[in-house]
Amino acid sequence: MEHVLKRLAWTDRLSGDEQDELVGSVSRVQSFEAGATIVPAEVPVDFSSIILQGISSRQKVLESGARQITAFHITGDFCDLHTYVLKTLPDSVVAMSDCKVATIPHDKLDRIFRDNYHVARLLWASTLIDAGIFRQWIISIGRRTPTARLAHLFCELFLRFQIVGLTQDMSYPLPVTQTDLSDVLGLSLVHTNRTCAALRAEGLATFSQRRVTIHDWEALQRTAEFNPEYLHLQRKVALAPSC
Amino acid sequence: MEHVLKRLAWTDRLSGDEQDELVGSVSRVQSFEAGATIVPAEVPVDFSSIILQGISSRQKVLESGARQITAFHITGDFCDLHTYVLKTLPDSVVAMSDCKVATIPHDKLDRIFRDNYHVARLLWASTLIDAGIFRQWIISIGRRTPTARLAHLFCELFLRFQIVGLTQDMSYPLPVTQTDLSDVLGLSLVHTNRTCAALRAEGLATFSQRRVTIHDWEALQRTAEFNPEYLHLQRKVALAPSC
DNA sequence: CGTCCCCTTGAATAAGCTCAATTAATGTGG
DNA sequence: CCACATTAATTGAGCTTATTCAAGGGGACG
Numbered sequence: 222m223e224h225v226l227k228r229l230a231w232t233d234r235l236s237g238d239e240q241d242e243l244v245g246s247v248s249r250v251q252s253f254e255a256g257a258t259i260v261p262a263e264v265p266v267d268f269s270s271i272i273l274q275g276i277s278s279r280q281k282v283l284e285s286g287a288r289q290i291t292a293f294h295i296t297g298d299f300c301d302l303h304t305y306v307l308k309t310l311p312d313s314v315v316a317m318s319d320c321k322v323a324t325i326p327h328d329k330l331d332r333i334f335r336d337n338y339h340v341a342r343l344l345w346a347s348t349l350i351d352a353g354i355f356r357q358w359i360i361s362i363g364r365r366t367p368t369a370r371l372a373h374l375f376c377e378l379f380l381r382f383q384i385v386g387l388t389q390d391m392s393y394p395l396p397v398t399q400t401d402l403s404d405v406l407g408l409s410l411v412h413t414n415r416t417c418a419a420l421r422a423e424g425l426a427t428f429s430q431r432r433v434t435i436h437d438w439e440a441l442q443r444t445a446e447f448n449p450e451y452l453h454l455q456r457k458v459a460l461a462p463s464c
Numbered sequence: 465m466e467h468v469l470k471r472l473a474w475t476d477r478l479s480g481d482e483q484d485e486l487v488g489s490v491s492r493v494q495s496f497e498a499g500a501t502i503v504p505a506e507v508p509v510d511f512s513s514i515i516l517q518g519i520s521s522r523q524k525v526l527e528s529g530a531r532q533i534t535a536f537h538i539t540g541d542f543c544d545l546h547t548y549v550l551k552t553l554p555d556s557v558v559a560m561s562d563c564k565v566a567t568i569p570h571d572k573l574d575r576i577f578r579d580n581y582h583v584a585r586l587l588w589a590s591t592l593i594d595a596g597i598f599r600q601w602i603i604s605i606g607r608r609t610p611t612a613r614l615a616h617l618f619c620e621l622f623l624r625f626q627i628v629g630l631t632q633d634m635s636y637p638l639p640v641t642q643t644d645l646s647d648v649l650g651l652s653l654v655h656t657n658r659t660c661a662a663l664r665a666e667g668l669a670t671f672s673q674r675r676v677t678i679h680d681w682e683a684l685q686r687t688a689e690f691n692p693e694y695l696h697l698q699r700k701v702a703l704a705p706s707c
Numbered sequence: 708c709g710t711c712c713c714c715t716t717g718a719a720t721a722a723g724c725t726c727a728a729t730t731a732a733t734g735t736g737g
Numbered sequence: 738c739c740a741c742a743t744t745a746a747t748t749g750a751g752c753t754t755a756t757t758c759a760a761g762g763g764g765a766c767g
Contacts, residue, residue, distance in 0.1 A: 232550075263693060281603050283689055289606040291599040303596075306589045307475075311596060311694035312603075334585075338578060345588055346549045348595065353546075353554060355598035356534040360524050360555075362605045363532040363650030367723085398745065407606030409724050414747060429746095430732090446526055450506060451554035610755085641713065652756050657715060 222247070222323070224385040225271055228297030231384055232346045232453055239340050246329040247271075253316040255396075260301050260314040268324040270300045275320030276396055280404070281312040290405045291355065293317075293378070293397075297385040302348050305330045318396035346453075353451040362407045365446070367416045370406050372445035375426050375433050380452055392434040402428075465490070465566070467628040468514055471540030474627055475589045475696055482583050489572040490514075496559040498639075503544050503557040511567040513543045518563030519639055523647070524555040533648045534598065536560075536621070536640075540628040545591050548573045561639035589696075596694040605650045608689070610659045613649050615688035618669050618676050623692055635677040645671075 222244050229235055229243065250273065253259055259270060259277055272294050279292040279300070291312060294300040300314045305327050334341045354377070361370040382393040403413035421427045425441045427434045435441055465487050472478055472486065493516065496502055502513060502520055515537050522535040522543070534555060537543040543557045548570050577584045597620070604613040625636040646656035664670045668684045670677045678684055 279599065281599075283603075283607055285607075287607040289603040291602045303592045306585060306592055307596075307696055309693070311691070312599065335581060341584075342549060342577075345591075348588075348592060349546045349549055352591065352595040352598060353550075355595060355602060356522065356524075356555065359534045359598060359601050359605060360526075360532040362602060363647075364526055364528075364530040399747095400745080404606075410745095411725080411747085412723055415723095418747080448554070450552070453550055643713080653713095654715090654757080655755055658755095661715085 222273070224297035224387070225273070225323070227385050229343055229347065232350070233339075233343060235340070235343070239337065242333060242337070243325075243340070246325045246333070247323045248326050248329070250321060250323045253277075253320045253322060255316055255318050255320075257316045257320075258313050259316055259320065259322055260304070260310060262311060262313040263309050265308045266301070266304050267328075268326045269302050269305050269330060270314070271323045271325065272296055272298050272300060273321040273323050275316060275318040277314055277316050277320055277322075278397075278401070278405075279310075279312050280315055288404045289407065290401065291358070292351065293405070295378070295381055295385070296387060299344075299347060302330075302344060305334075317401060350451075350453055353453070357451055358405075367406065367408055367412060368419050369445050370408075371402070371413070371416050371420060372425060372441050373447055374402075374405065375420075375428075375435065376442055376445050376447040376449075377452070378433065379435060379438075380449055380454065384454070391436070391438065392432055394431060395428065395433045396431045399428075465516070467540035467630070468516070468566070470628050472586055472590065475593070476582075476586060478583070478586070482580065485576060485580070486568075486583070489568045489576070490566045491569050491572070493564060493566045496520075496563045496565060498559055498561050498563075500559045500563075501556050502559055502563065502565055503547070503553060505554060505556040506552050508551045509544070509547050510571075511569045512545050512548050512573060513557070514566045514568065515539055515541050515543060516564040516566050518559060518561040520557055520559050520563055520565075521640075521644070521648075522553075522555050523558055531647045532650065533644065534601070535594065536648070538621070538624055538628070539630060542587075542590060545573075545587060548577075560644060593694075593696055596696070600694055601648075610649065610651055610655060611662050612688050613651075614645070614656070614659050614663060615668060615684050616690050617645075617648065618663075618671075618678065619685055619688050619690040619692075620695070621676065622678060622681075623695055623697065627697070634679070634681065635675055637674060638671065638676045639674045642671075 226235060226240050260266060274296055277294045277300055278290045280288055280290045282288045301310055304310060361373050365373060378395065379388065379393060382388045387393060399413050399417065400410050403410045406413060417428050424436050425444060426436060469478060469483050503509060517539055520537045520543055521533045523531055523533045525531045544553055547553060604616050608616060621638065622631065622636060625631045630636060642656050642660065643653050646653045649656060660671050667679050668687060669679060
């Protein structure tokens with residue numbers, strides 16, 4: 222759970238008690254193989270899931286067979302905190318790699334939400350940051366060039382992995398295929414492959430062996446027009462007037 | 465404010481007291497001309513804005529000059545509830561038409577959040593539904609054909625306008641230009657124009673005189689693969705075990 | 708009446724996709 | 738540990754889609 226706590230403390234500190242309460246709320250830990258559905262679409266659930274290990278995605282398959290991935294959940298991320306409030310997901314959560322997943326029952330979350338104003342705000346903040354990430358993906362897919370789009374994704378994931386302490390120097394694990402990446406970027410597999418090659422050729426970053434290695438962080442950010450502001454990393458969440 | 469209350473009651477009823485509290489929290493009402501910035505990006509604010517009249521958008525302009533619109537806010541929508549928790553926006557809120565905007569100071573929201581568990585959940589739900597809309601836009605831009613993409617947008621907006629009672633039969637006002645639409649859809653203006661023409665030619669919907677008229681709702685939904693589930697219209701928000 | 712903004716249409720260009728084939732990496736059973 | 742099977746990455750080439758460029762039309766407004 223250490224990664225989860227790091228992740229939740231993303232925007233503000235958690236006290237020891239708060240950490241204990243969260244850890245104590247976990248009801249069970251399950252394993253999923255790559256490709257397995259962790260939370261099916263449109264089925265009501267009464268618990269929310271947290272990725273302890275591996276990477277999962279939010280995705281939708283259209284009638285044409287085309288798939289769009291709308292989010293990646295990495296170690297420490299809630300994949301469906303939303304269901305605590307809205308009960309069903311319109312798109313499913315699927316394991317991209319083998320995953321370990323912890324679940325917290327909604328009634329436990331509810332107790333926390335009622336009793337602990339501070340943690341409630343952190344949870345809300347977490348879903349709002351997710352929403353900010355969605356908007357960036359819209360901007361990427363809609364208007365960034367394929368190269369900038371991939372560069373932006375690599376930048377974002379680097380910082381997200383850094384938060385939970387899973388980067389090694391300038392690289393991090395990304396256990397997905399280029400096919401998966403293409404369904405994130407809204408490109409064909411072939412073009413995704415060429416885009417990866419382009420980033421590599423320009424000495425910006427390499428995606429190989431399920432791992433992203435960043436060679437020139439400054440230049441990568443520049444091509445992506447990456448501004449990390451939207452990830453709200455600086456622990457400056459508004460803690461309410463009275464806190 | 466009537467539209468705002470309808471909008472907030474989207475997922476669940478509001479009591480009279482709750483309604484009064486919200487209405488009483490509004491500190492001021494401002495007017496903005498089309499094109500004016502309502503909330504600038506990356507500037508901390510201590511209030512959140514609600515659209516009383518008109519339509520505004522969340523948008524980002526890249527260095528290339530390309531613009532991507534990531535959200536439309538219509539009458540009754542909060543445009544930046546997020547700032548209550550996160551204080552700054554990474555992209556700006558701009559008036560697409562002349563707008564009337566009410567603002568609620570964050571300290572008032574905070575009182576509501578602390579004291580009224582039920583309204584707090586409605587506010588959270590509202591931001592989560594927004595997030596669901598973002599994900600649908602990702603799916604649209606990433607994998608739907610231009611025609612399906614536009615059809616999907618028209619379907620979504622129809623239901624959103626219906627909630628606040630602003631549809632007339634099968635039509636609703638959409639005071640934006642085709643240029644604006646193209647920056648929603650991630651297409652060029654020319655292609656957006658041709659896509660509008662295609663929907664019209666197929667007898668599905670017409671966008672003209674800043675107004676969308678739907679001719680064949682079933683067929684429009686079919687081409688869009690539109691499933692309204694993600695808008696959570698059925699007032700079935702989880703009201704917590706004990707409510 | 709002229710200007711501005713928006714919509715519309717045609718045509719050339721370019722971007723990205725599909726199809727197809729090859730190579731590389733990973734996994735499996737003997 | 739090696740042969741074989743399977744999945745993933747890579748490359749080439751033709752084709753489709755969407756973009757850009759360019760020009761014309763329509764309506765609102767001063």
